[in-house]
Amino acid sequence: MSAEIISGTEMRAAILDELRVEVTKMKEQHGVVPGLVTILVGANPASLSYVTLKVKTALGLGFHEIQDDQPEDITEEALLQLIDKYNNDNSIHGILVQLPLPKHINEEKIINAIDPGKDVDGFHPVNLGRMVLGDRDGFLPCTPYGIQEMIIRSGTETSGAETVVVGRSNIVGKPISIMMGQKGEGANSTVTMVHTRTQDLEAHCKRADILIVAAGVPGLVKPEWIKAGATVIDVGVNRIGMSDSGKAILSGDVAFDEAKQIAGKITPVPGGVGPMTIAMLMKNTVKSAKKHIEKA
Ligand code: GUN
Numbered sequence: 001m002s003a004e005i006i007s008g009t010e011m012r013a014a015i016l017d018e019l020r021v022e023v024t025k026m027k028e029q030h031g032v033v034p035g036l037v038t039i040l041v042g043a044n045p046a047s048l049s050y051v052t053l054k055v056k057t058a059l060g061l062g063f064h065e066i067q068d069d070q071p072e073d074i075t076e077e078a079l080l081q082l083i084d085k086y087n088n089d090n091s092i093h094g095i096l097v098q099l100p101l102p103k104h105i106n107e108e109k110i111i112n113a114i115d116p117g118k119d120v121d122g123f124h125p126v127n128l129g130r131m132v133l134g135d136r137d138g139f140l141p142c143t144p145y146g147i148q149e150m151i152i153r154s155g156t157e158t159s160g161a162e163t164v165v166v167g168r169s170n171i172v173g174k175p176i177s178i179m180m181g182q183k184g185e186g187a188n189s190t191v192t193m194v195h196t197r198t199q200d201l202e203a204h205c206k207r208a209d210i211l212i213v214a215a216g217v218p219g220l221v222k223p224e225w226i227k228a229g230a231t232v233i234d235v236g237v238n239r240i241g242m243s244d245s246g247k248a249i250l251s252g253d254v255a256f257d258e259a260k261q262i263a264g265k266i267t268p269v270p271g272g273v274g275p276m277t278i279a280m281l282m283k284n285t286v287k288s289a290k291k292h293i294e295k296a
Contacts, residue, residue, distance in 0.1 A: 005266060011276060037092050039095070041072065042072035066092070076104065120281055121281070131175060143172050158210065172235055177193040211231070219251070236252040
């Protein structure tokens with residue numbers, strides 16, 4: 001039997017429709033529209049394509065959107081000053097600095113400089129700390145937030161389920177491992193986080209009722225590692241070539257065609273987690289604007 005495909009593209013459309021209603025209401029009742037600045041340093045092709053999509057989505061929702069592109073050789077000091085400017089700009093509720101940054105800039109220093117109340121990426125230590133404490137007042141990091149939302153909206157039972165997370169990055173593996181084990185909706189599961197030093201990756205994957213793969217290695221998870229009926233979330237976005245028209249050919253971390261014959265539900269690449277990350281960025285920005293209204 002073929003797995004149900006969890007479409008991130010369809011879920012994103014539903015979430016954006018929900019947000020559009022909120023944005024309209026906010027504008028009518030308070031005269032405020034969510035404000036988002038996206039800062040791209042340099043012209044990394046993958047980053048440029050992500051930022052372009054974020055900007056397009058924000059504009060489509062009627063946000064006040066500033067696309068602030070900076071040259072590759074901007075100094076760390078100048079970037080810190082730019083962040084300070086947006087920290088103090090009342091029309092901006094969300095600040096996103098696209099990662100990775102050039103090597104001469106300390107990423108940690110830049111993330112730490114963003115006002116935690118405008119850190120809609122959820123990367124600031126204050127927001128990560130709040131997430132660990134289960135405090136829903138902060139911002140959840142967008143990719144894990146999107147993964148959890150997909151799991152909930154797909155109707156997957158998480159309570160008591162064995163969740164295995166492949167990868168331990170600060171952006172995905174680490175936060176989603178914590179989120180899936182917490183109390184609450186779309187959580188309460190028993191979590192194992194595996195990584196490059198794990199001895200028997202296959203054995204762990206085979207136990208998973210929910211398998212979340214964020215390793216960045218195309219085809220890492222073999223079809224025979226998947227438990228029959230499992231929900232498989234593939235976070236990998238690997239550029240494995242270029243089409244004749246110059247578009248990147250993407251592949252996930254899971255051998256999709258074979259895996260979908262075994263899994264119960266599975267996300268495709270592209271069209272899975274990627275669109276959800278953007279939807280959750282918009283959701284965080286709307287949440288930030290709402291908090292700004294409440295404080296005013
Ligand atoms: N680079 C890869 N993913 C992300 C993301 O979610 N946010 C930012 N700012 N940079 C990224």
